[in-house]
Amino acid sequence: MLTAALKENLSFMVVEVARQLDDTAGVLTSGEVSAFPKINSRDDYIDNLKTVIENRCFSTLSEARSITQRERDRIQATHTICVNLERIGDFAVSAVDQLHYLKKQTILQHFDYQQIFDILAEHLHVVIPVLESGNMGQALAICRAENQIDAIYKENFDKIMEELRGGKEIENLITVLFIFRYLERMGDSLLNIGEALLLSILGEKIKIEQFQALEETLSRSGVRTNLSEVEFSSILGSRSGCRIRKVQGPNEQPLIAPQTQSSIFKEGNKEKILAEKNNLERWNEIFPDLTPRLFSHQESEETASLLVEFLPGQTLEAIILKGDPDELDMVCKLLHATVLEIWQRTKKKVPVKANFIPQIMSRMHSVLSVHPDFHRVRQDIGSSEVMPTEELLEKCQRIEENLAAPFSVFIHGDFNVNNIIYNAVKGRIQLIDLYRSRESDYVQDVSVFIVSNFRQPVFKTHLRDRLNWITRDMYELAKEFAAQQGDETFEVRMALALARSFYTSTRFEWNNDFAHEMFMRSHFLLEKVLAHQDSPWRTFSLPSSIMYY
Amino acid sequence: MSTKKFDYESLQDGHSIKTYLVSLIDSIEKGRIILKSNGDEMAMRVGDLMKFSVQAKNKDGQNKLSIKLSWSEIKPVIKDERSSSMSIGS
Structure with a gap:
């Protein structure tokens, strides 16, 4: 008081x-x-x-x-x-x-x-x-x-x-x-x-506009409730420019439907919210029950909001950091099966380019605003030349133009360990935060997954080991899939994708030493790709130790 | 964890320095650097990935050029807690 x-x-x-x-x-x-x-x-x-x-x-x-x-x-x-x-x-x-x-x-x-x-x-x-x-x-x-x-x-x-x-x-x-x-x-x-x-x-x-959006969204989903009785839990994440809240009925009573305890209310950038809405609908067609159900959506001139099912369970990140090895092993196997099924079910024989280098370029400004020294300038050591970051990117971009994936799949788009949920009751993997889903190169999801493991700020040996074997298993799954599909440029695209994920992840990492490690790995991969340009890409071998820390 | 150290400082001319550098290059190519001091041997396995830095300073006619290689030998080894087996990750 x-x-x-x-x-x-x-x-x-x-x-x-x-x-x-x-x-x-x-x-x-x-x-x-x-x-x-x-x-x-x-x-x-x-x-x-x-x-x-x-x-x-x-x-x-x-x-x-x-x-x-x-x-x-x-x-x-x-x-x-x-x-x-x-x-x-x-x-x-x-x-x-x-x-x-x-x-x-x-x-x-x-x-x-x-x-x-x-x-x-x-x-x-x-x-x-x-x-x-x-x-x-x-x-x-x-x-x-x-x-x-x-x-x-x-x-x-x-x-x-x-x-x-x-x-x-x-x-x-x-x-x-x-x-x-x-x-x-x-x-x-x-x-x-x-x-x-x-x-x-x-x-x-909470801002009044958000409150009104929530009220309207709830009423569109058929809920008549006094909002003062609704419980809000704290913002779960807002990196994407959307505010996300968990909404729950009084005393944890079901608010939306009998099988749902609570829901997630997202409000913010109209484009992102609508992309998420369309993607949720698409995922629901391909894989019912893999992603949250969409209860309702609401649009105003500048913003939009969604009310989606709150998926109970643990994120893969939580299981990696706190779960026991057997549980983690079982969840990873389930994840592998799910990933393979998504790839097989959504595969289209249409070549597709993920444009990893342009993705780096478009995020360069945000990286440099956090780490102003994260770009190389031209240097010479004796007769050896150090290529500046911009030139390296331009050259790799030209290489990438001829490196389309031979087929597309429907990718998650932000496949990091935080966006993967394990629902123990249903015994299945579910995915959240889908506004970036699109038809693209499966290598993008694999690299984002791998770097989301890599950039966990944990340095205890047993946890690092854990992150390393999760990484290795996912990489091997993808490599095997690539071989089965006759995808000959898998490893070089993987190198570019990892370079992209390492580089762009530094903007979320304040620990300068750790961020610098990722910055260097990104450049190392780009240099490796460039050095291979006169040989056939099917002979490119990804230096896999780059994925482990 | 035990710490092993090797320390060497000397005066050389361009020709003899080249001998040392070439010997180090050979060791890197072979994947193993052996350093001995008074019979105590220190062996380093060359990493798949090594941090390589060059720093130079020129102040009032005093010159310094440092070439540093650093790496972790543990990195590429993944201990798989599920089967307690060790595997090489590269």
């Missing part, structure tokens, strides 16, 4: 900001310049309160011996609320200041600003009660008030523009526009306050 002192100070602050807004509305109506000093001095008081609350929040967080996550969330919410209350206070002062430039006070009265003050007052009034009661409906109402304020702003903005077109009172109208702009920004701060309240209630940082 918030300390009594903290709650008291926040209550004072709400009251003072509400009074400030009252007085501001009054001054805008009357144009009474004599009220300015009062407004300014109250602003100083509000600033002081903010500092006091901020200090209390930080000291509570640092001094409390034991503090629960819930308390931490409430303190964080309190801090966000006080910062935004202070901003509302500042906007009030700025709005009043504009009166200095308004030559004709009556012009302001042509426009309806009072509505905005009324909405702000109505919702500020309930901030403290919501913080105490955790009333989700009221928190959402505070968030949605911003939309109302925006609509009023838009209405007045249009009216100001129309009058400006008349060509009269231009200076005064622009001042009126500035005043409305400050009022509109008060709405933005009110939204931040509402979202802070959502954080204190849900224990999750």
Whole structure:
């Protein structure tokens, strides 16, 4: 719970900001310049309160011996609320200041600003009660008030523009526009306050747009539920630019369908979300039950969201790092069988290029932003020349143009150990995170899998051994498949694919030594490929020790 | 884990240095570098992959050129915990 002192100070602050807004509305109506000093001095008081609350929040967080996550969330919410209350206070002062430039006070009265003050007052009034009661409906109402304020702003903005077109009172109208702009920004701060309240209630940082998307997505999937009863667990991953949440009914009750305990809500980049939706549908046609079921999807102008089945089980990564050898062995065998079946079932006799080198090139910028020295420049050691990274890539790209895979398969696209789930109840492997699935070269999935093992930040010998044999077995499976299919360029494509995965993985690795190891392996492979260019590619032999650490 | 060390420092001219370097190149080609000190032998198996670095410095007429090879001998050996057997991964 918030300390009594903290709650008291926040209550004072709400009251003072509400009074400030009252007085501001009054001054805008009357144009009474004599009220300015009062407004300014109250602003100083509000600033002081903010500092006091901020200090209390930080000291509570640092001094409390034991503090629960819930308390931490409430303190964080309190801090966000006080910062935004202070901003509302500042906007009030700025709005009043504009009166200095308004030559004709009556012009302001042509426009309806009072509505905005009324909405702000109505919702500020309930901030403290919501913080105490955790009333989700009221928190959402505070968030949605911003939309109302925006609509009023838009209405007045249009009216100001129309009058400006008349060509009269231009200076005064622009001042009126500035005043409305400050009022509109008060709405933005009110939204931040509402979202802070959502954080204190849900224990999750969630934006109102995401919340609405979730609400709509759930209702499209036929769920009628009070969202305040839904449990959210923390963001599972967001590297792809999509926010992912696990959604669960109250007391872990089934929310979607009897066989499902919970579901995953993904919201974010429209293109990625839609790609995932299409891929889930495609996977479901090829392999029912291999990937999560799609419950519903939702699109807005810029973002989209999906509600998909949450697959219970363990990721392969968790089994590698914590499972016992027998379990891991069994899961790997299952994985091999699944992978082979996917390849055989989706194989199409159409040559396909995975474009590994262009994939490196397009991620080069993100690699260099994390590791600025991860590119070679031209160097000479005696008569030996060190080829710069760019030149090496260009030459390998020309080689790659003639190295299409002889057939395509439907690849996962991000086949790393985190995206492979073992469901012990069903006794089967399932795959998640499928937005990159496409018809492509199976070598891509194999190399991503291998490097996702390699880049595990574990250095204990027995775990490294484990990663190494998992790598070797997957590589041998692929090599054998290649031989059966008469795929003669398998090893050289594998070299390029591994070079790509090693190089691009460095952008996720902050341990410079380990990242540098991958950077060097990537260059070594590219140099090996280049050195072989005058011989037939079927004679290229991948130096397999490159895969082991 | 025991640590073995070999240390050698001397003055040479271009001709005699070449002899040492050629002998090292031979050893690398054969896959085994043998170093002996007062009868104590240190043998190193050449790795499939070795880190190779060259560093040079010239300061106030003082020159330094370091050539370093480093590698792990354990790397290519995969101990398969499932069957407790050892296999060579390359």
